[in-house]
Amino acid sequence: MTSSPVTRTSADTARAAVEVRLEGLSRHYGPVVALDHLDLTLQPGELIALLGPSGCGKTTTLRLLAGLEDADTGRITVGGRDLTRVSAAKRDMGMVFQAYSLFPHMTVRQNVAFGLRLRKVSAAQRDKRAIEMLDLVGLSTQADRYPHQLSGGQQQRVALARALAIEPQVLLLDEPLSALDAKVRAQLRDEIRRIQLDVGITTLFVTHDQEEALAIADRVGVMREGRLEQLAPPTEVYSRPATSFVAEFVGLSNRLAGEVRGGEVIVRGCKLPLVERDTPDGQVVALVRPEAVSLASNAPESEAGSGPLTGTVIAITFLGATSRVTVDLGDTRVMAQLPTSEASALTAGSRVVLAIRPDPVLVSAGADPAAAAAGEEA
């Protein structure tokens, strides 16, 4: 990010991008705590993705920021201005909803120009700006169509254009891709990121799809039960999860029994470094990513017969470029993620020897991997 990030929502204006600060936000509905003293700061021009299961509070956070709901406690500051008591209409934010938010009785052009019309911009100016925004999202040819004549992906692009047309300080996206087909989702996701970087606007993006979050965010905030479990760049969230919830939710994990000794953990004969170096010695459960598990050289059976990482292939799941191989090691099962070229040599029943790459692993105290509540799959 540049030292003084700039928001360029139109060809001729550029403003300083704003910082968004949420402090101590809480909200509850009756006995249910939706948000528990959340603290979150978005750097100017940054895109933060809030990720988590349903009910974790990510949408609540977004709606509080937008002003569509009132916080019980806490403060919201945008660009130095305290917005906690300001009504949603005056917060100068653009929002894209999950679905159905385009006004059905207006054309695309009229939809996009709507915010400008409210601000008493002249018709000529409105039109120019609307076309500019539609160009940005690649839909200027559809300007005179009605929403019901567009596909889901197109509608969301119009919604994005409409949100940006008013030159907001902050962009809010509430699971904008959830209602779309997988292929459209991936395309639109990249486009949204491209536009966001182009325009340079501070953005909050809410999703339950971890792939989306990891792909487009500058930082990912994993939430659970109204609290932020971890806020960090995608690579860090993935490879150095702060809690086991994060490790389980983002990507897959193998849970393997191990023993910590002297700042390292020994898992099935392999010495692996720890994410937290000062973990006390003892029995633990280590979380190992499937892509850290690979095939050792295929030693002939007589030699490799009984190593701790020797086992039988149970299942192979073809995922395209990679394949996931499930191996039974006798007392436990392990998932390995291999390039398909390697995996294609295997069949169910093959004997293999595995190796674990020495990436830092997260451990949690306890001896029995199966005792944890969460299952293997995220």
Next chain:
Amino acid sequence: MAAVTALSETPAAESAGRPRGMQARRRRRLNLFRYVVFTVFGLFFLVPLLAMARFSLEGATLGTWSLTAWKQIASYQGTGVPPLISSIEITLELAVITCAVMLVLLVPTMIWVRLRVRWLARTMEFLCLLPLTIPAIALVVGLGQIYNRLQHFSLSALMLFWVYVILALPYAYQALSAGLSAIDVETLSEAARSLGASWFTVMMRVIAPNMRQAILNALLLTASLVLGEFTIAFLLLYNNLQVELYSISRNTPNAGVLFSTSLAALLLTFVLLLILSYAGRRRRGRG
């Protein structure tokens, strides 16, 4: 919306949003509006009803109370007209017959058209809404001839059911159509057919049970129409409940029994509708 407790009050939060935020304020304004509206309209609707109730409970001398009017429903006999109770019976029977015919005629046909004869759907909608277009009074002018012929078969007022079904078509159609569009008829019928069901089974055992709420609604609307129908019965010179009440009112304008009977009919319909609205929801809630 939320009832706020002290649990999340943080001393450190400076401009801590009180629970009375913008949205809460708006909600309160809306509630005020609603209360006012409900009160005003409630009064408007209640006043005549209460007046009727008061008159139906009036005793022989002004200022006394008595249940005579209500007890009279079963026994009232004006001069020169059949007893009130017989017209009540006839009307109730008419309601039942009309509902039965509607059930047998409209429900299967609508499901059938939806399943197999899609191209007739528009026509059917047009036909079913047509009776709204043709005022009963205008219809009667043309019905006269037909009823002349019908009267060769029977002179009973029950013959009115033929035309009552037509009158109730628009309402029943709307109710059933709403019910049909709420379920995925195609998928259900394809699933049943693939398991070997005949079309009859599909209609009666698969689709219809899923429309129970809508069917009940349609029947209820039909019944309340029959209970309140006056025009056609009157002009065709039959004697149903409303016609009877009218005759009594011509002779004895303030007979208490007029009010008690009317109120009874209203209350009956109201209670049935209310029960219906609860019956429907609970099923949906579980699903």
Next chain:
Amino acid sequence: MAVAATTETGARPARAGRRLSAPAWVGTVPFLGYVAIFLLWPTGIVVVDALKNPNGAWAFSNITELGNPLVRGYFIGSFKLCLLSSLLGAVFGAILAYAVASGDPDGTVRRLYLAVSGVLAQFGGVTLAFAFLVVIGPVGLLFHASWFYSFPWGITVIYAYFQIPLMVLVFLPAIDGLKVQWREASENLGASAWQYWRHVGGPLLAPAFLGGTLLLFANALSAFATIWAWENQIAYIVPQQISIALSSEVGLSNVNVADLLALGMVIMVAIVMTGYALLQRRAARWLR
């Protein structure tokens, strides 16, 4: 669940394996036949007889009778009453519908008002006239409001009694169809409540509102019983004249007059209902 009589549905089930099954539309014959006899035929009679002379010859000039000042007067009277009561009913019904719709969708208030509306919408006729008789009439509870007896005011208030509930029933689904996202999106874009209604909510509800008004109009046009029982207003509108024409014993000529008046009514209502149907399609597309 009542079992359908096999005679009616017998034609429909095409049992698997039976070569000689009838085409599907045969199953609609009972219904179509019924409607043909009891709806289309009488209507046809009305139309045809209206255009005939008392002695049976065609007389298309009968239509000019509709221009007769007396007849015109009746139609205008009907029109005035219907317009007034439908406008009043539409506006107040819409307000009430909004109040009901903005509450808890499963709540008691909503159920209550819907049940009440269901009952009162059908509550025309004799009973209604009684009810108002006791409120306003000679022995009424309230003071004598003399304006009540002048056409069309008193009867309009009475009509409101069933027009408003009907509007609630018809308009409520439209309000329910307003998606919350539209409100939130417009708020987010900077619209105040007034601006939302002016630019978004209003235009979206307009077809349904107009449609409802038209329906109320048609409903008022057809209302006969109420007026018949509320004697004072008797001579002013078309339905009464039809009845008089029908029950009068003065020769055959009156049958044709009745037909003519009926035809006039049918045309009026047909125009109104076509408008209604078109508006409903529009509204349905947006608010489904």
